[in-house]
Amino acid sequence: MPAKAILSVQGVSKSFGGLKALRNVNLTVEENSIHAIIGPNGAGKSTLLNILVGLIAADEGVILYDGSPLTGLSPYKIIQKGIARVFQTPQIFPALSLLENVAIAAFARRDGQFGIKMREALRPGHPVLEEAADILHHVGLAAYMSEKAQYLSRGDKRRLELALCLVSKPRLLLLDEPTAGMSRHDTNRTIDLLRALSRQGMTKIIIEHDMHVVFSLADRISVLAQGHVIAEGHPEAVRADARVQEAYLGGVHAQ
Amino acid sequence: MILPLLVPVNSVPTKWGYKAQSHPPLAPWRECWGSPWTEGVFVNAYILQFLTGLQLGAIYALIALGLTLIFGTLGVVNFAHGALYILAAYAAVLVATKIGFLWAVVLVPSALFCFGIVLERGLIRFFYSRPHTDQILVTFGLAMVNEEMLKWIFGASNIPFSLPRWGAGNTILYGLGVVVPAPIPGLRIPLPLVQGFIFYPTWRLLLILVAFCTVLGLFILLQFTRFGLVVRAGRREPEMLRFLGVNITQCFTVVFGLGCMIAGIAGVFGGPITQVSPGVGMALLVPSFLVVVIGGMGSLAGALVAAVMLGMALAFTAELAALQQIIIYLVAVVVLLVRPRGLFGQKGVFE
């Protein structure tokens, strides 16, 4: 059964001065799958991600999301199409309470890119605040509801960030090294968390270094090296690929 | 706001600043003995404007250098830099009238260096981790307190800063092969391209020389000494240096003191030109900040180039008063919008 491609990267190239960060990258991500992009440092993974979300413009090529191109759109417009991004360092609103954090995401979903709603007040009983409180209960962070987000542990910040992303009910979730700097225990928890997310209606693209994470989760893997996709396919096929092993020079972790 | 540098001896104070007289600031030399050689000669006029541009740029350069050095190394936005300048000018007046000008040249910058160290240890270092807004606010507050203190002690109007005898008067710049009549007093300096001979205030030439030497000295310090190496490395990777056992804290303190010292030098030599009154400090700060921004925050070469450019722009638009007022702001706005990192700044800082 041919799966629909939710994201299609076609011939994308990008240079920074004399440095060719991406050379004719071609990539297809199937809907509702978990697609990992791996590669050694400097391979261009972050650049590709940044082009995808509209932070930088590609020199050549086009990225199609659901059939329509993303070129030239500002980041927030791209996000509005149903994409969410989890950052390497958890990006949350530090001096605001957890409830406010989630409420912001909820309002963003409800009101769109810009909406000055002056008739409402954020008082107890406001539906969006109730919704945010519920989400926090389910996430298990309800105890910290009125605490400022900056005081959370890193793992909890990551959970909060994930909650923020999921409030907007994204169709495509981009995870930028979600387990960076985590202990083995936290990494496993994150893997379970991601695995538990329903596949229906949500595609995930994970950029990762940690092979354990990649092989636990991914349906398909694309390997990026020196700005070019050198291999793509099912995890087992990629693992056995000679070019991949060469690119990593022993960086592939044993299971 | 009239830029205080365009305040020659014959300026008129108004309630909110100084108003230049109707003739352009290059006038002084014309009031000296005219000479059939000097009147209406194109090249000469250009040379004079060029020199004025250098002189105007010199003061801005010194202040901007201190600003950008402190920002580039410590990451602190110092709105009190103009206050340091005028503080030095006042101190110079005091020392010069009591003891002598040459003593002022030695003592005032040293005093300002020490003051800078005290200030850094006592206050500024607590603001390294605070947001830039807080840094701006606290240094702005300091500048305000400084201005009011000076107003209290010395009064709100100008205090005269008389030039030492050897520095007053004009220098005669003469072209090659020209013979300057003997009775005319003044230092004679040959300068190719000059038609006949022209007069230029000695003090302004001295200021250019002093600024040049200071910049050179700073350059040598940063490029050829171990301290300079630490400073340059510390700008990029302060944590790494700390890890390597380098006492970066001490380094930061010295750098701040250095920045203050440079402002001190500017105050001693620039005081007679910009006039010494409490409001001059802040009035100089705004254009100096714009110079730093145009050159690139944290870039010393940028500050220098931008300062000279500004000086030139001011000198050459002297005839068009309205344009002259706003030219710095126009350039700053354009630069900030088109290339926010400035001429020589590093990408990623604030972009």
Add this chain to the structure above:
Amino acid sequence: MTDDMSVLQAARSSASPTLRPRGLGGRDYVVISAFALVILTMPMWILTIGGYEALATKIVIWGLFALGFDIMLGFTGYLSFGHAAFFGTAAYATGLSLKHLTPNLLPALGISIVTAVLIGGLIGVLSLRRSGIYFSILSLAFAEMLHAAALSIFQQYTGGDNGLTGLPLPMLFGLQMQGIAVFYVAAVLLIIGFAVAWKIKRAPFGLMLRAIKENPLRLEYAGINIWAYKMAAFMISTVYAGIAGFLMVVYQPYVATQYVHWSTSGEVVIMSVIGGVGTLVGPILGAGFMLYFENVVQAIIGEQWRLVLGFVFVCVVIFLPGGFVALGHTIWHRLGHLVRSRRRNVSDMETDSETSGRSSARAGAYTSGEHDAC
């Protein structure tokens, strides 16, 4: 582990409740009413602390200016050093309207608002493309440009150095605007301004602005058009500044070039910071404090009042970043603790610590700013 899984399931499937969003509540109206009362009675109580009626008017005018400024600094986190541009140009516009059009207030008010919107829009579009210190410097540069232009290019309109003189006494449909009448016009505008600002603070709009201050990156990646919000906040703040400029001319029929000078911007910064940025009452309090110092304390300590004020400002920035309002909160809570702990010792009196504990868990759950409802 299981709670993690169901967590996100629930997050994704959270149904939108059938409750309708509610507007301002009783407590908010109490605050606004109390504020209105304090302001409207100011000409009376200010006499008891050595003030006088004209001072009350000035406080109200600068309070409005600072309030608008705080929307940019306290909420959105942008320090503008060029707000004098809007204050001053609106003042000039008002002056010109009074002089050449009609002494009636209302057209002048309209013109000043339009001026503020135009100039604010222009400067905002250009300045808000940058943030942080670049924004501050850009705003300063624009303001200085306007100042220089007012002195030179537009001299014939602005009167140059001497300012705009020869203005007629403003009228409001036959009623002459002097003395207490000016105060009440200004007070009404301030109360309206405060109510609007309070609404903003309590509305989702205010939350978005604070999000911009906290983490614009995350907000952008929540799909929000940050620039639009910034522009909206900026425009609102310039309108406040413009109305303050209008009131200044009504109060004193003369437009000084000082009004577009950066030092005017500096004064509103000082007021906001001393009072407490982000709280709405703070900047107004700061304006009152600064003007009181200028007018009343000066009579006592003489010329050095600005020095003392500058010193206070520096101390506030270093030790008390939340300004006087934060100081007030700290004192209030300390007192509260004292009172509460004493009650616990009395065994037959029901302690309200449980009830207050429950209500604060709910109330405190909302915003860290909830406590700002002073």
